[in-house]
Amino acid sequence: MKDKIIEKLNNLFKEDIVEVSEFRGELTIVVKKEKIVDVCKFLKEDQELAFDYLVDICGVDYFREKDRFAVVYNLWSLKNKFRLRLKVFVDESDLVVPSVTSVWSAANWHERETFDMFGIKFSGHPDLRRIYMPEDFEYYPLRKDFPLQGIPGSIPLPGQEKIKTQRG
Amino acid sequence: MEEKIDKIVESLGRRNIEAEIRQDPLGTEMILNVGPQHPATHGVLRLVLKLDGEYIVDAVPELGYLHRGKEKIAENMTFLEFLPHTDRMDYLAPLSNNTAYMLAVEKLFGIEAPKRAQYIRVILNELSRISSHLVWLGTFAMDVGALTVFMWCFREREKILSIFDIVTGVRFTTSYARIGGVAQDITDEGIHAIKEFIDNFPKELEQCEKLLNKNRIFIERTDGIGMITKEQAIDIGLSGPNLRASGVPRDLRKDEPYLVYNELDFDIPVYEEGDCLARYYVRLDEMKESVKIVRQCIEKLPSGPVKADEPKATLPKKEKVYTKMEELIHDFILTNFGGTPPVGEVYHAVENPKGELGFYIVSDGTGYPWRLKVRSPSFTNIQELKVRGKGNRRDDMVGRRGSIDTVMGEADK
Amino acid sequence: MGINTFNIEEQGFLTTKLSEFIRWAQRNSLWPMPLGISCCAIEMMAFAAPKYDVARFGSEFLRFSPRQSDLLIVAGTVTYKMARVVRKIYDQMPDPKWVIAMGVCTSTGGMYRSYAVVQGIDQFLPVDVYVSGCPPRPENLINGLLKIQELIKKGVPPKRDPIFI
Numbered sequence: 001m002k003d004k005i006i007e008k009l010n011n012l013f014k015e016d017i018v019e020v021s022e023f024r025g026e027l028t029i030v031v032k033k034e035k036i037v038d039v040c041k042f043l044k045e046d047q048e049l050a051f052d053y054l055v056d057i058c059g060v061d062y063f064r065e066k067d068r069f070a071v072v073y074n075l076w077s078l079k080n081k082f083r084l085r086l087k088v089f090v091d092e093s094d095l096v097v098p099s100v101t102s103v104w105s106a107a108n109w110h111e112r113e114t115f116d117m118f119g120i121k122f123s124g125h126p127d128l129r130r131i132y133m134p135e136d137f138e139y140y141p142l143r144k145d146f147p148l149q150g151i152p153g154s155i156p157l158p159g160q161e162k163i164k165t166q167r168g
Numbered sequence: 169m170e171e172k173i174d175k176i177v178e179s180l181g182r183r184n185i186e187a188e189i190r191q192d193p194l195g196t197e198m199i200l201n202v203g204p205q206h207p208a209t210h211g212v213l214r215l216v217l218k219l220d221g222e223y224i225v226d227a228v229p230e231l232g233y234l235h236r237g238k239e240k241i242a243e244n245m246t247f248l249e250f251l252p253h254t255d256r257m258d259y260l261a262p263l264s265n266n267t268a269y270m271l272a273v274e275k276l277f278g279i280e281a282p283k284r285a286q287y288i289r290v291i292l293n294e295l296s297r298i299s300s301h302l303v304w305l306g307t308f309a310m311d312v313g314a315l316t317v318f319m320w321c322f323r324e325r326e327k328i329l330s331i332f333d334i335v336t337g338v339r340f341t342t343s344y345a346r347i348g349g350v351a352q353d354i355t356d357e358g359i360h361a362i363k364e365f366i367d368n369f370p371k372e373l374e375q376c377e378k379l380l381n382k383n384r385i386f387i388e389r390t391d392g393i394g395m396i397t398k399e400q401a402i403d404i405g406l407s408g409p410n411l412r413a414s415g416v417p418r419d420l421r422k423d424e425p426y427l428v429y430n431e432l433d434f435d436i437p438v439y440e441e442g443d444c445l446a447r448y449y450v451r452l453d454e455m456k457e458s459v460k461i462v463r464q465c466i467e468k469l470p471s472g473p474v475k476a477d478e479p480k481a482t483l484p485k486k487e488k489v490y491t492k493m494e495e496l497i498h499d500f501i502l503t504n505f506g507g508t509p510p511v512g513e514v515y516h517a518v519e520n521p522k523g524e525l526g527f528y529i530v531s532d533g534t535g536y537p538w539r540l541k542v543r544s545p546s547f548t549n550i551q552e553l554k555v556r557g558k559g560n561r562r563d564d565m566v567g568r569r570g571s572i573d574t575v576m577g578e579a580d581k
Numbered sequence: 582m583g584i585n586t587f588n589i590e591e592q593g594f595l596t597t598k599l600s601e602f603i604r605w606a607q608r609n610s611l612w613p614m615p616l617g618i619s620c621c622a623i624e625m626m627a628f629a630a631p632k633y634d635v636a637r638f639g640s641e642f643l644r645f646s647p648r649q650s651d652l653l654i655v656a657g658t659v660t661y662k663m664a665r666v667v668r669k670i671y672d673q674m675p676d677p678k679w680v681i682a683m684g685v686c687t688s689t690g691g692m693y694r695s696y697a698v699v700q701g702i703d704q705f706l707p708v709d710v711y712v713s714g715c716p717p718r719p720e721n722l723i724n725g726l727l728k729i730q731e732l733i734k735k736g737v738p739p740k741r742d743p744i745f746i
Contacts, residue, residue, distance in 0.1 A: 023512040024275055053418075054405050055517070056543040060530055074515060074528070074543070078402065078416065081423045085515065106405030109551050117239075132232035132580060133697070134662050141240055141696050148237075148244050150696025155661035157705045158668035204666055205616060207645040212618055212663060233663045234619055237695035252692065259620035303623070322630035329627075340624060340716060577619050 001082050002027050005049060013039055018089075026085060033088040033097050036073075040086070040103045043075065051075040051084060054100075057110035059118040063144040068092045069120055073100070090120055099125040117142035197225060200562070204233045210307060210569070211576035213550065217562065224560050229553050234580040242540040246506025247273045248347060248483070250540070255341040257542065257578040260303050261296035263332070264520045265578075266345035271426055272516035272527035273347055276509045277481045285349040285474040286427045291362065291465045292335065292344065293427075294458040298369070299328040300521035301451045304573045308448070309380060311570035312389040317376050324372050327365055334358045347507075348482035349475030359466060366459050366466075373455060380448075390444035394560070394568035396552065397442055405548045408523025409450045410572055414442035420519040432464050444571040451573075481507050506535020515543075522546055522573060542581055546574035600736075607651075608733035609639040611679070611726070614650035616670060618657025621684040621716040625656045633719040638726055647673040652729065654722075655706075658686035660697045668705055679732070679739045681725050682708045685715050707740035 006020055009029065016035040021028050031039050043051040055074040062068055067089035075084045090097055099122035100107045111122045112131040119140040122128055130137065134155060139146055203214040212233035218226040238257070242250045254269040255262040267289045274280065281289070306321030329339040335358040336344040336351070344351050380386045396406070401414035411418055419436045421429040437453035439446035476482055483502055484495040501507075511533045517526030523545025530539040549572050560568065597605075615625055628635050635641050644650040647670045659667055671680070682702055685691035688711045690700035702708060709732065712725040732739075 024278070024514050026513075026515060028513070053402055055524065056526065056528065056541070058528060058541040058543075060539045060541075072528070072541075074526070078418060083424075083515070085513075104405065105403050106548060106551065109547065113547075130232075132235035134232075141237060146240075146696070148240055148695055154696075157661065157664050157699065204663065205645075205670055211622070212666075233660060233666070234658065235660055235662065235697050236658055236693045237697045241693070241695050256620050259623055303626075319631055322627065323632065326627065326630070326632040339718065341620065 001080055005029075005043075005084065008046065008049065009039070009042075012042060026083065028085045028087055030087045030089065033071075033090060036086070036088050037098045037100055037103065040073070040075075040100045043084070044103055049077060050079040051077045053078050054104035054106045054110075055083075057100075057107055057114060059114040059120055059142070061118060061142065061144050066091065069095070069118055071097050071114060071120060095119060096121045096123050098123055099128075101125055116140070119143070196220065202565075204230075210574070213569075213574070213576055213579075215553065215565070215569070217565065219562055222561050222563070224562060224565065227553055227565075229550055231547075231550070231576070231580055234576045236581065238581045239540055239542065242537055244536070246503075246535045247509075247537060248502070248506065250537075251345065252341065252343045255343055257544065257581070258300075258520060258522060258525065258546070258575050259341070259577050260575055261300040261521045262340065262342050263292045263296040263336075263344060264300075264518070265525065266343060267293055267427075268516070268518040268520060268525045269527055270345040270347060271518060272514060272529055273509075275516045276512070276514045276529050276531055277347065277478070277507065278510070279348050279476050279478045279481055281349045281476055282473050283428070283470050284353075284472045285476075287465050287469050288350055288354050288474065289345065290427050290429065290432070291354075291462050291469075292332075294461045294465075295328050295331060295362070295365075297458050297521045298455050299325050301455050302328075304451060304521075304570075305376065305448075308567075308570040308573075309376075309386070311566050313385055314379065314383065317379055320372070320376055320379075324369065331358065331361045331365060334361055346475060346483060348478055349473070353474045359469075362462065363466060366462050369459055370456065373452070377452065387445065389564075389567050390448060390571070393444045393564045394571060395441075395443050401442065404551050406523070406552060407545050407548065408520065409447060409454060410523065410549055410552070412436065412438045413446040413450045415440040420517055420524060424517070426516075426518055428465075431468070432461055434461050434464075444567050447571045447573075481509075502535075508533065508535065517543065520545060522575065522578070523549060525578070542578065544578035544581065546576070546579035547581075550574050550579055604733050604736060607677075608730040610642075611640045611652045611729065612642050612644050612650040613640050613652040613654050613726075614647050614670070614674065615643045615645070616653060616655050616657075616667065618655070618659065618663060619686070621656035621687070624716045624719055625654060625683065625722065628719040628722045633723065635723060635726070638723065638730070640726055647671075648675065650674060651678050652726075653678060653680045654683055655680065655687045655702055656683040656716075658691070658693055659699045659702050661699055662697070664699050664702075664705055667702065671706055677739050679709045679729050680706060681710045681712060681722075681729065683712045683722060683725070684717055685713060688713070691715060707742050709740050 009017055016032045019030040043049055053076040055076050058072050060070040069090040071088050073086040097120060099111055111125055114120050115128055116130045116132050198219045200217045200219055204212040214230040216228040217224050238253055254265040257265050302321040302325045306318035309317035332342055333339040335354055336342040396414050398415045401411050417436055417438045422436055434457045437450050439450055479498050484498055488495040489499045509531045513530045515526055515528045517524045525545055526543035528541040529537050532538040617625055627633055629641060629643055653671055682688045687702050690698050710725045710728045712721055714721050
């Protein structure tokens with residue numbers, strides 16, 4: 001199965017596959033971020049591979065100069081009972097990744113979560129807004145430079161709000 | 169009126185619905201806010217419904233009222249220290265979460281628990297599956313108007329919790345699993361209690377079935393309600409009983425056998441209808457299968473250690489820590505720095521009562537996870553309410569919401 | 582001390598102060614508003630369910646509407662996003678009202694020292710009784726309820742906000 005996936009992807013997207021690695025029997029393929037939608041569409045629609053089930057999308061902050069963030073796609077093929085992990089790297093200067101909501105509608109909330117936690121924007125997403133934190137929250141909590149205990153006063157408590165308005 | 173619309177728009181927080189509301193000058197459509205504190209939302213989910221009379225035009229679920237920042241917390245503690253946090257994710261089945269997390273960590277470290285520990289894990293997993301489904305059955309029956317079932321289900325659930333009390337020492341948030349095994353061995357008293365429970369449970373479950381299966385109100389409020397077709401279920405990414413009620417036979421216990429599930433004989437109940445009634449039957453059958461699994465496990469339970477002998481990853485026994493030098497050093501290192509896993513990333517998923525619970529761990533070679541992502545089944549399952557909310561009746565919303573069985577603790581993380 | 586019942590059986594009447602009679606009625610029919618947020622909510626359900634059976638103490642009538650209840654049980658981790666909702670529910674309850682902070686998350690933030698969790702609900706809500714445990718066993722919550730009953734018996738008024746009354 002692994003060889004088949006790599007072979008098929010190499011035939012079609014030879015230049016867009018950056019790296020193929022395996023750890024503990026799990027296959028990870030790093031793809032160029034411009035091509036992620038095409039790769040996903042191919043993987044889903046190919047009769048033999050049939051990765052029709054999107055398990056998860058998440059972000060990772062590697063906290064380094066180049067390619068700081070990564071977006072990880074976990075796929076599952078119902079037909080072959082096989083897992084595949086796709087990965088795209090995102091540089092801090094250009095935090096936009098094409099959205100895969102057109103391929104799987106399950107991607108909708110996962111991408112919103114990634115946006116909420118890392119600030120990675122997904123172009124073409126139908127409804128990209130924060131999912132966990134309040135709308136007016138300014139930071140991205142899962143970035144490595146955000147402190148665990150948060151920034152005091154960034155989300156006001158009920159009582160504090162009133163005091164603020166009373167004082168003007 | 170203008171002010172009111174502004175307020176609604178503000179609370180919805182989305183721009184494209186604004187235009188839709190303003191296109192309705194007579195105000196025939198009504199916005200109904202359900203939650204975050206509402207008995208029918210089972211937790212702190214907030215649903216904003218746009219109604220046209222009795223029918224739902226649009227449904228917007230809002231999450232985050234229980235977002236506790238677990239993933240961020242995980243990055244700041246060792247692998248073992250994070251264990252108690254997994255209890256509080258899907259708090260209807262804490263033992264399943266413990267096992268799921270530990271399996272992911274063990275995969276990263278490359279170790280395996282001994283056979284006896286694996287069997288104990290399976291027994292407790294299946295018992296917590298029963299206890300989780302019992303809460304679901306009770307609250308779902310309550311949602312559609314039957315209070316007695318709630319009382320009976322909780323009576324049975326209390327029996328399981330007292331088994332946990334005997335086996336793990338705690339009745340609810342157990343933190344029982346350890347890297348490479350379980351915290352302590354199961355006692356004869358525990359086995360006896362489990363045997364007694366599984367002998368009586370099918371009869372008690374039958375009583376609940378008698379109340380519901382031919383109850384006209386129950387059938388009418390569930391049959392054909394909240395339909396999800398096979399294609400939709402796969403597209404939304406549903407998992408667990410919800411997916412199997414839509415005719416997709418996906419169960420990780422069979423598809424990617426973990427622990428000792430490939431040595432046990434059990435069936436995966438699958439129903440084709442995809443409505444609330446099918447989801448009820450799937451869960452009911454699953455409870456019966458779980459009883460079967462527990463019974464087999466108790467018969468097959470091998471003797472031996474309950475924790476792997478891997479000094480670099482598993483905590484040594486307490487007696488040895490107090491008497492031996494090497495064990496003391498290992499204990500100190502593991503507690504303070506949390507072992508040395510290889511650099512890499514793993515994903516391991518198990519079949520939880522709610523669906524596929526997966527942990528994706530990125531390790532940089534230290535004892536702290538660099539990134540830990542929880543793939544929670546409830547999070548994806550709630551999406552169903554948004555996608556399939558349109559065109560249904562308002563009063564069916566409660567049943568549909570209940571039949572999906574989500575826990576906000578893991579959906580919000 | 583409350584009502585002396587020895588007269589009822591013999592002579593068919595009793596004497597008491599009206600205020601004590603009201604307090605007796607009040608403490609034996611506290612209607613809780615179960616604000617179940619997370620794990621503690623499940624133990625709170627067990628507290629009302631058959632084995633622990635809070636009906637013995639007159640509080641089995643869980644009202645899901647704040648307007649009909651006089652005891653707020655905050656069960657579970659309160660996040661900053663949820664804090665506004667909790668306060669709103671408290672404000673909707675009629676006086677006199679009591680608050681139980683159930684579990685350590687609610688009382689102090691507990692194991693969640695993170696950016697999203699309020700470190701103790703007493704930062705924005707007056708709390709009468711704190712119940713320890715993560716989550717507390719149902720017995721412990723019953724104990725908390727009895728503590729509230731004792732407060733009423735002694736005639737201690739419920740705590741009030743220093744900032745906005």
